[in-house]
Amino acid sequence: MSSLAALSSSLFNGGGGASTWKYQEEMKVSKVGKLRIRVTSMAASSSPAQTASFADGKANKLDKLRIGVLGASGYTGSEIIRLLRNHPHFQITLMTADRKAGQSIESVFPHLVTQDLPNLVAVKDADFSAVDAVFCCLPHGTTQEIIKSLPINLKIVDLSADFRLQDIAEYEEWYGQPHKATALQKEAVYGLTEISRAEIQSARLVANPGCYPTSVQLPLIPLIKSNLIEVRNIIIDSKSGVSGAGRGAKEANLYTEIAEGIHSYGITRHRHVPEIEQGLSEAANSKVTVSFTPHLMPMSRGMQSTIYVEMAPGVTTQDLKDHLGNYYEHEEFVVLLKNKEVPHTRHVRGSNYCLMNVFPDRIPGRAIIISVIDNLVKGASGQALQNLNLMMGIPENLGLSCLPLFP
Numbered sequence: 114m115s116s117l118a119a120l121s122s123s124l125f126n127g128g129g130g131a132s133t134w135k136y137q138e139e140m141k142v143s144k145v146g147k148l149r150i151r152v153t154s155m156a157a158s159s160s161p162a163q164t165a166s167f168a169d170g171k172a173n174k175l176d177k178l179r180i181g182v183l184g185a186s187g188y189t190g191s192e193i194i195r196l197l198r199n200h201p202h203f204q205i206t207l208m209t210a211d212r213k214a215g216q217s218i219e220s221v222f223p224h225l226v227t228q229d230l231p232n233l234v235a236v237k238d239a240d241f242s243a244v245d246a247v248f249c250c251l252p253h254g255t256t257q258e259i260i261k262s263l264p265i266n267l268k269i270v271d272l273s274a275d276f277r278l279q280d281i282a283e284y285e286e287w288y289g290q291p292h293k294a295t296a297l298q299k300e301a302v303y304g305l306t307e308i309s310r311a312e313i314q315s316a317r318l319v320a321n322p323g324c325y326p327t328s329v330q331l332p333l334i335p336l337i338k339s340n341l342i343e344v345r346n347i348i349i350d351s352k353s354g355v356s357g358a359g360r361g362a363k364e365a366n367l368y369t370e371i372a373e374g375i376h377s378y379g380i381t382r383h384r385h386v387p388e389i390e391q392g393l394s395e396a397a398n399s400k401v402t403v404s405f406t407p408h409l410m411p412m413s414r415g416m417q418s419t420i421y422v423e424m425a426p427g428v429t430t431q432d433l434k435d436h437l438g439n440y441y442e443h444e445e446f447v448v449l450l451k452n453k454e455v456p457h458t459r460h461v462r463g464s465n466y467c468l469m470n471v472f473p474d475r476i477p478g479r480a481i482i483i484s485v486i487d488n489l490v491k492g493a494s495g496q497a498l499q500n501l502n503l504m505m506g507i508p509e510n511l512g513l514s515c516l517p518l519f520p
């Protein structure tokens with residue numbers, strides 16, 4: 114057994130020692146009867162001292178899995194830090210940056226001043242012997258070589274696009290550069306949590322989905338798998354907050370360029386097209402081609418995808434709703450809204466939820482599906498944490514059950 118597996122095992126199963134930590138999960142229906150909430154509690158049959166130690170949240174730091182955040186000075190890295198603040202078993206021991214290497218986290222993100230965190234170091238100076246798992250929050254194109262150089266025992270969730278496309282030629286075509294870690298690509302598991310849970314659980318390297326593809330695939334994959342919608346003429350109109358573009362300074366993202374206006378971009382050639390088509394084609398068992406147009410919205414975070422689909426003969430919008438409702442019934446983070454409730458990006462801000470609903474179109478036989486997520490959470494760091502929890506064999510929702518910010 115590797116040292117990581119041993120640590121994980123002793124933390125979460127007792128590891129054959131005196132203590133036995135076991136998670137108990139129960140499903141509770143919330144008061145409004147709309148959300149099913151997975152409640153996780155931990156029961157211990159061990160010495161009273163150990164029980165108290167975990168119960169009051171002061172577990173010995175050494176008992177925690179050591180987490181590295183590569184790209185901690187970026188937006189998704191900072192969201193990982195925020196979420197891990199409430200994680201009982203993960204402890205950040207390494208954080209990297211590029212231009213900001215050498216700085217403290219509060220000098221880069223003043224809102225994190227209260228956190229006791231290591232200083233940012235360059236990747237080349239990082240000591241990976243002090244970590245068990247990493248979140249890789251680096252720009253695509255830089256990530257393949259860095260992940261290739263990491264110790265083989267590390268569990269890795271990569272938030273970039275570098276390992277999402279199974280077809281190397283497709284990656285090279287859409288990203289305009291050679292793939293630099295083709296062997297690792299074969300190993301990488303695409304991490305759309307609610308769809309690929311079993312594969313993620315046994316993965317070492319997970320390619321976390323892009324934000325737009327998450328908002329599109331969560332509603333469409335179950336419907337395609339059940340042949341409820343046609344796979345032709347799928348039209349996706351998506352809108353994103355500006356944080357989707359990262360923290361790096363770009364003229365196009367200046368306040369003066371984006372405030373009080375919206376614009377579409379990447380029409381027919383956005384890099385998320387092959388990722389969306391890969392997921393939908395796998396669900397359909399045939400090549401699916403979509404029409405996808407993203408838009409940049411004058412808001413800091415949030416994402417909506419409005420998807421226009423043709424239903425299979427005889428299928429109604431109520432059938433689509435019933436199917437999605439059943440499919441996600443036991444999911445904590447994917448929620449089909451009731452009746453005619455309209456998903457709103459404000460209702461997922463800062464949280465790991467995906468809210469969706471289905472509406473009849475005026476054109477007979479067609480339906481409109483709307484899904485919303487927070488691009489930085491369910492579209493990036495939140496889903497990444499769900500995935501690492503799964504990879505470590507611990508409850509998937511640890512660190513993630515915070516409610517959205519409203520207003």
Ligand SMILES: NC(=O)C1=CN([C@@H]2O[C@H](COP(=O)(O)OP(=O)(O)OC[C@H]3O[C@@H](n4cnc5c(N)ncnc54)[C@H](OP(=O)(O)O)[C@@H]3O)[C@@H](O)[C@H]2O)C=CC1
Nearest residue numbers: 184186187188189210211212213250251253273357359360
């Ligand atoms: N923002 C979003 O909503 C989403 C982003 N993603 C993906 O997640 C990844 C991170 O995104 P995001 O956090 O927004 O990006 P940011 O631009 O905000 O942060 C990038 C981070 O990577 C570091 N970095 C940049 N270049 C290098 C390099 N050559 N070597 C080492 N480190 C480097 C930066 O360091 P420094 O600041 O010190 O230069 C910074 O810490 C990207 O691949 C992105 O596409 C995925 C889903 C959604």
Ligand SMILES: CC(=O)N[C@@H](CCC(=O)OP(=O)(O)O)C(=O)O
Nearest residue numbers: 273274323324353354355357358
């Ligand atoms: C608003 C905005 O610019 N959004 C980004 C998508 C963010 C993302 O998920 O990018 P990766 O696939 O590289 O991880 C874009 O359109 O490129």
